[in-house]
Amino acid sequence: MARPALIESLRRQAALDAAAIRESARAEAERHREALAAALEQERAHLEATAAAEARRLVDEGAAEANRRARELHAAAALALGNRLFRLAQAELPRLRGEATAELFDALARELPPRRWQRVRVNPADATSAARHFPGADIVRDPALSGGMELECEDGRIAISNTLETRLANVWPDVLPGLLAALSKDRCDRGPAA
Numbered sequence: 001m002a003r004p005a006l007i008e009s010l011r012r013q014a015a016l017d018a019a020a021i022r023e024s025a026r027a028e029a030e031r032h033r034e035a036l037a038a039a040l041e042q043e044r045a046h047l048e049a050t051a052a053a054e055a056r057r058l059v060d061e062g063a064a065e066a067n068r069r070a071r072e073l074h075a076a077a078a079l080a081l082g083n084r085l086f087r088l089a090q091a092e093l094p095r096l097r098g099e100a101t102a103e104l105f106d107a108l109a110r111e112l113p114p115r116r117w118q119r120v121r122v123n124p125a126d127a128t129s130a131a132r133h134f135p136g137a138d139i140v141r142d143p144a145l146s147g148g149m150e151l152e153c154e155d156g157r158i159a160i161s162n163t164l165e166t167r168l169a170n171v172w173p174d175v176l177p178g179l180l181a182a183l184s185k186d187r188c189d190r191g192p193a194a
Contacts, residue, residue: 081183082176089172093146093164097125101147105129108148108162113159121150 098106105126117137122130124141130149131139136150148163 034039078180081180085176085179086168086172089168090165093168096164097123097147101125102129104147105149106133109133111149111162112160115153116149116152117153118155119152122147123147 083173101123105122106129109129117134119140120130120134120137121140121142123145124143126147126149127139130137134151146164148161148165148167149164150159150161150166152159
């Protein structure tokens with residue numbers, strides 16, 4: 001084979017080899033692009049799932065916080081309402097005495113253990129009954145008491161409060177839930193505009 005033919009043959013072969021290398025490089029680049037596109041799609045799907053999960057978590061946390069806050073507000077409102085109802089009940093105690101103050105005082109005095117009471121605090125209207133039930137005791141008149149008595153003996157080491165105020169305070173934890181339930185039911189029956 002002559003030299004020019006050999007050179008031409010080598011050029012053709014080099015051109016074919018170069019074309020084959022370019023084609024191989026293009027195919028390899030295309031495989032890389034497809035692999036990167038697949039990885040990108042996978043990453044996008046992962047980020048979407050992560051974002052959705054985070055959004056759900058934030059919504060759940062927000063709802064939980066809102067529920068917690070609503071419970072706090074409800075509890076604070078119930079406490080405020082309970083305190084207001086207690087004050088209203090206390091304000092009604094003088095009317096509870098009614099006209100039968102002596103009978104009420106006698107009934108409350110009969111509940112007491114027998115002692116030599118030294119000091120008895122009563123409503124001024126009950127001073128006569130107190131002197132009759134507790135002879136020899138120092139009778140202290142206190143208009144702040146609606147009815148009943150507070151007593152001391154043994155130099156103050158034994159003290160008993162059998163007043164209407166104390167009795168109300170003692171039963172209040174048992175009474176309040178029923179009052180709140182009744183008020184809530186009444187509000188529900190009348191509707192939210194009531």
